[in-house]
Amino acid sequence: MPSPEKFRETLDAFNISPDIIEEMYIGFDGLVSKTNKKIKSAFFCQALNVMNEKLPAEKVQEIFEANACCKSGARKKASEEIARIQANKSIEEKLSLISSRPYLNMGSAELDENGYLLVHAVSYHPGDKFECACPTVSKVKRDYVIPREYCYCCGGHFKYHYEIMFGVKLKLIEIVSSPHDTDGEQPCQFRYQIQ
Ligand SMILES: [Zn+2]
Ligand SMILES: [Zn+2]
Structure with missing residues (x-):
């Protein structure tokens, strides 16, 4: 948000x-x-x-x-730079490059057995629990549970950047896991269909 x-x-x-x-x-x-x-x-x-x-x-x-956040500025520049560097690379090569550069804050991604893109969002793990990747709600002490659908914000963020980096269109199929409804046991993870 x-x-x-x-x-x-x-x-x-x-x-x-x-x-x-x-x-x-x-x-x-x-x-x-x-x-x-x-x-x-x-x-x-x-x-x-x-x-x-x-x-x-x-x-x-x-x-x-x-309403996905952090789409512009330095993040967008970095995504466009990656797109330029890897213009002629295969999707597998692109995936390993992104995963090997944690400073991009793009987490890591892989292709699942059905060819869908599985994105493990950059995960904040300050104590023994995962925090949602979204800066608007992460690291807030709360006594209520935010519904897992909140992570469509995070999912929209990664969709935006991976589309730029890969030069493809993605459709967010599902929130695979979220810290919100797992009491921080699991990070934000998403599955996308490559269009
Ligand atoms: Zn957000
Ligand atoms: Zn999230």
């Missing part, structure tokens, strides 16, 4: 009805990017719970993917 401002715009862009939006925002007036992380995290949890209850699953996924 890059910003509460963009998130709010996306809800209009996807024609979410005003009564659903109102329910998502109960108790959270005037959220902006600079709002304390603890409050933003609590808001996105509440908003997502309402969305899961009131909206079709594909819509929830689309909205969170559309």
